[in-house]
Amino acid sequence: MAPASEGHPEPPRPGAGRYGEALFRPEQPGEGDRIDHAALVYDPFTRQRLRSLGVGPGWRCLEVGAGTGTIARWLAEEAGADEVVALDRDTSRLEPLAGPRLRVHTADLTRIADEPDLGTFDLVHARFVLMHLPERRALVSRLAERLNPGGFLVLSDAADVPDPADPHSAYRQTLNAMWRTLAQTIGTDIAAVRSHPHALRAAGLSGVAAELVCPPLTPGTSLTAFWSETWRRMRPDLLIAGGLEPAALDEALAYLDSAGLAELGPGMLTAWGHRPGRSARRGGVGSGGVRSGGVGSGSRRTGVDPATVQRPFAQAPPVDTSGRSGEDGSKDRPVPPTGVPRCPSRPDAPWSPRCSCPRSRWAAPWWRRRRPVRPRRRSPPPAVRSLLRRTEPPSPSPVRASPHRASSTTASPPRT
Numbered sequence: 001m002a003p004a005s006e007g008h009p010e011p012p013r014p015g016a017g018r019y020g021e022a023l024f025r026p027e028q029p030g031e032g033d034r035i036d037h038a039a040l041v042y043d044p045f046t047r048q049r050l051r052s053l054g055v056g057p058g059w060r061c062l063e064v065g066a067g068t069g070t071i072a073r074w075l076a077e078e079a080g081a082d083e084v085v086a087l088d089r090d091t092s093r094l095e096p097l098a099g100p101r102l103r104v105h106t107a108d109l110t111r112i113a114d115e116p117d118l119g120t121f122d123l124v125h126a127r128f129v130l131m132h133l134p135e136r137r138a139l140v141s142r143l144a145e146r147l148n149p150g151g152f153l154v155l156s157d158a159a160d161v162p163d164p165a166d167p168h169s170a171y172r173q174t175l176n177a178m179w180r181t182l183a184q185t186i187g188t189d190i191a192a193v194r195s196h197p198h199a200l201r202a203a204g205l206s207g208v209a210a211e212l213v214c215p216p217l218t219p220g221t222s223l224t225a226f227w228s229e230t231w232r233r234m235r236p237d238l239l240i241a242g243g244l245e246p247a248a249l250d251e252a253l254a255y256l257d258s259a260g261l262a263e264l265g266p267g268m269l270t271a272w273g274h275r276p277g278r279s280a281r282r283g284g285v286g287s288g289g290v291r292s293g294g295v296g297s298g299s300r301r302t303g304v305d306p307a308t309v310q311r312p313f314a315q316a317p318p319v320d321t322s323g324r325s326g327e328d329g330s331k332d333r334p335v336p337p338t339g340v341p342r343c344p345s346r347p348d349a350p351w352s353p354r355c356s357c358p359r360s361r362w363a364a365p366w367w368r369r370r371r372p373v374r375p376r377r378r379s380p381p382p383a384v385r386s387l388l389r390r391t392e393p394p395s396p397s398p399v400r401a402s403p404h405r406a407s408s409t410t411a412s413p414p415r416t
């Protein structure tokens with residue numbers, strides 16, 4: 001099998017390899033940065049979803065295909081999970097993160113049935129992994145079997161939302177060629193992602209729900225860097241397996257680098273469900289009920305069914321989708337963690353519903369928004385006005401008095 005990015009003497013054959021073999025080999029320079037570009041954009045959404053499901057102290061979590069470990073580390077260090085197992089075929093980027101609460105496990109997900117010692121979990125999370133594995137449907141069932149009663153399986157994968165009015169642009173041709181190439185070489189199925197909710201139901205999970213986030217593809221963002229890097233890396237495959245013209249790829253790459261870039265890029269579909277039954281820690285397997293944390297609290301278990309109280313993103317504080325670490329996009333600047341909502345006027349400050357800045361009114365969830373103040377009536381109400389008309393002699397002045405002056409001079413209706 002010809003390596004993906006080393007000159008390609010031969011066209012890649014359909015089904016020629018797997019993720020990390022035929023494409024996106026982990027040892028390629030810059031592969032970790034490429035994964036990080038996407039993580040920077042999607043981590044805030046993932047964290048928010050996991051928090052709303054209640055992840056926190058007391059939870060045991062499995063991060064499948066953990067990549068560079070951004071979510072595994074967050075679960076262990078910020079969400080406060082008791083134990084996080086970060087599983088990947090290639091754990092070279094995860095090893096430095098290992099600690100008392102973060103265990104790194106090298107394994108092939110497709111052979112997870114051979115790993116009985118892994119145990120069971122309150123959360124199993126897989127992001128941008130299952131879409132690349134042809135046996136995804138069977139894997140959903142196997143991952144669901146790893147859940148404790150009440151535990152959550154959360155799956156996130158890419159979802160493309162093409163513009164029907166733009167079937168021929170270089171950008172669209174390149175995206176289509178990419179999905180074709182991924183399907184032919186490693187078995188990626190972008191269409192199957194939409195059926196994640198059905199796969200979760202078929203695996204016996206309850207409270208199944210799904211959502212789609214499409215962060216903007218605009219100049220200079222991490223998302224743009226991710227796609228630009230992905231396409232450059234896939235160039236030989238896109239031209240051979242994807243049948244893309246070199247000129248179209250060059251034009252698409254130039255578009256990504258241009259100031260005029262404005263696209264609804266591929267987004268992330270997240271589907272989740274929980275294993276029926278009650279957490280063993282809260283009263284025994286199969287006794288009904290669901291374990292969950294409070295909405296937004298992300299820590300304590302309250303016994304509230306999360307399926308009924310999840311806070312939709314539309315009502316949540318704003319999420320920074322730029323993936324930039326600092327105002328100038330520099331990764332080196334110290335900034336609050338990306339999961340923390342920011343004040344819309346001062347991105348360096350955390351957002352709070354009590355924030356007094358004028359734009360915060362729009363950042364607040366609708367139920368917290370201040371009602372607009374209605375202007376006070378200056379003229380008397382109609383009933384008083386008609387009474388005044390009856391009791392007042394007509395004005396001798398030919399100039400019409402302004403309603404304000406009229407009301408101030410005749411403000412007090414005669415008492416009867």
Ligand SMILES: C[S@@+](CC[C@H](N)C(=O)[O-])C[C@H]1O[C@@H](n2cnc3c(N)ncnc32)[C@H](O)[C@@H]1O
Nearest residue numbers: 019039065066067088089090108109110127128
């Ligand atoms: C696109 S990256 C996503 C990384 C991470 N989940 C994230 O969202 O940032 C896919 C990851 O899945 C891992 N992976 C792919 N196939 C795998 C398999 N069969 N078993 C275990 N890990 C696998 C890759 O090594 C890589 O780290």
